[in-house]
Amino acid sequence: MENFRFYVPTDIRFGTNQLAALPEALAPYGKKVLLAYGGGSIKKNGLYDKILELLDQHDFQITELSGIAPNPRIDSVREGIQLIRENQLDVILAVGGGSVIDAAKVIAGGVYYDGDAWDLVVDNSKMGQAVPIVDILTLAATGTEMNRNAVISNPDTNEKLGTSGWELIPKVSFLNPENTFTVSKWQTAAGSADIMSHLFEQYFSRTAGTDVQDEIAEGLLRVVIKNGPVALKTPENYDARANLLWTSTLALNGLVSKGRSGGWTCHPIEHELSAYYDITHGIGLAILTPRWMKFCLDFDPTSHEKFATYARNVWKVDPLLDIETQARKGVELTYNFFKTQMEIPMTLPQVGIKTDELVPEMSRQVLAHNNMQQIYVPMDEEAVERVIRACFEEMTSF
Numbered sequence: 001m002e003n004f005r006f007y008v009p010t011d012i013r014f015g016t017n018q019l020a021a022l023p024e025a026l027a028p029y030g031k032k033v034l035l036a037y038g039g040g041s042i043k044k045n046g047l048y049d050k051i052l053e054l055l056d057q058h059d060f061q062i063t064e065l066s067g068i069a070p071n072p073r074i075d076s077v078r079e080g081i082q083l084i085r086e087n088q089l090d091v092i093l094a095v096g097g098g099s100v101i102d103a104a105k106v107i108a109g110g111v112y113y114d115g116d117a118w119d120l121v122v123d124n125s126k127m128g129q130a131v132p133i134v135d136i137l138t139l140a141a142t143g144t145e146m147n148r149n150a151v152i153s154n155p156d157t158n159e160k161l162g163t164s165g166w167e168l169i170p171k172v173s174f175l176n177p178e179n180t181f182t183v184s185k186w187q188t189a190a191g192s193a194d195i196m197s198h199l200f201e202q203y204f205s206r207t208a209g210t211d212v213q214d215e216i217a218e219g220l221l222r223v224v225i226k227n228g229p230v231a232l233k234t235p236e237n238y239d240a241r242a243n244l245l246w247t248s249t250l251a252l253n254g255l256v257s258k259g260r261s262g263g264w265t266c267h268p269i270e271h272e273l274s275a276y277y278d279i280t281h282g283i284g285l286a287i288l289t290p291r292w293m294k295f296c297l298d299f300d301p302t303s304h305e306k307f308a309t310y311a312r313n314v315w316k317v318d319p320l321l322d323i324e325t326q327a328r329k330g331v332e333l334t335y336n337f338f339k340t341q342m343e344i345p346m347t348l349p350q351v352g353i354k355t356d357e358l359v360p361e362m363s364r365q366v367l368a369h370n371n372m373q374q375i376y377v378p379m380d381e382e383a384v385e386r387v388i389r390a391c392f393e394e395m396t397s398f
Contacts, residue, residue: 001209004258010146011172023058025172029132030090036065038096071153072103080107094135098142102150105168127165136174140244141191143252145173160275177241189342190282192228197285198251204376207260218313229341263374272362290335291390296377332398
């Protein structure tokens with residue numbers, strides 16, 4: 001295990017009836033609030049009205065930024081920065097899923113940056129002071145509610161990139177599983193796949209001696225596998241929603257990643273799919289992940305042992321099988337879980353990407369924006385192309 005810094009000061013307010021504490025959570029940062037949210041689902045489920053009524057009772061002044069897209073765009077970030085500056089706002093209240101909170105993070109940093117906000121996405125070394133952020137999470141997926149990371153899209157350049165900053169960690173996060181009851185089956189499945197992918201990206205590492213991190217990851221994966229299908233079939237099952245929500249947070253707050261090195265694989269590739277085609281992030285990850293797993297097993301036999309461990313500890317694959325068979329069985333079970341139990345379309349044509357003409361360009365962009373030699377199984381442009389092209393057909397071998 002390697003040396004690490006673990007610093008996550010977010011005040012988590014988990015469970016029902018926590019919203020009454022919102023004025024108390026906001027008050028230390030000021031009375032003038034930017035209320036950021038997405039497409040209006042918080043108005044349909046009544047959360048919007050509750051927030052406005054509560055803040056009005058405590059004399060908060062609200063300026064709204066609505067319409068933040070599922071793949072949050074730099075235009076919304078620029079608009080939010082302008083609103084804060086023009087109205088001299090003190091704090092951001094982000095209400096929604098990870099996209100809203102990610103946008104809020106770059107808005108928060110952009111207020112104190114003299115140049116264009118996209119600079120902060122391209123080069124996170126420019127990220128410094130930030131406006132405080134409080135959030136109310138409505139979707140179990142990204143884990144952004146308890147970390148310093150954000151991902152933003154730029155449609156003008158077909159780029160979707162991640163950035164980070166220590167000052168971007170939310171001050172307070174409200175996590176009420178009831179706020180996720182109205183999440184659609186599609187987004188519930190996508191969020192579950194996103195959580196699992198976060199864990200995969202960290203779990204498959206070459207760093208030795210990370211027993212604690214590995215067992216946390218394996219346990220969290222089992223939680224998603226158990227509760228994801230339940231939430232899909234009975235969306236108001238509180239325990240299923242609660243476990244998914246907390247797993248989402250723990251999957252990406254540093255518990256699994258600290259003490260080990262290595263880069264991410266499926267996320268950088270999926271970011272190109274989203275940048276060019278604006279597909280749902282978690283769905284893209286579900287489609288890519290089993291193909292990437294098979295690529296690892298086909299081209300690097302040294303990966304078999306870790307995948308076999310994953311298969312045994314997460315899927316309870318028979319330990320008497322030979323190592324490679326165990327590993328490939330784990331890939332098959334992962335694919336079938338996404339396809340059958342989470343009802344995710346498992347090819348790119350099924351999500352609207354009908355042609356592979358942009359595959360070479362997307363593959364080049366993956367290599368341009370990411371060091372694909374530091375990942376679990378290093379990939380060149382040809383390897384990235386191979387994985388993406390495999391996503392155009394159903395998997396019949398593992």
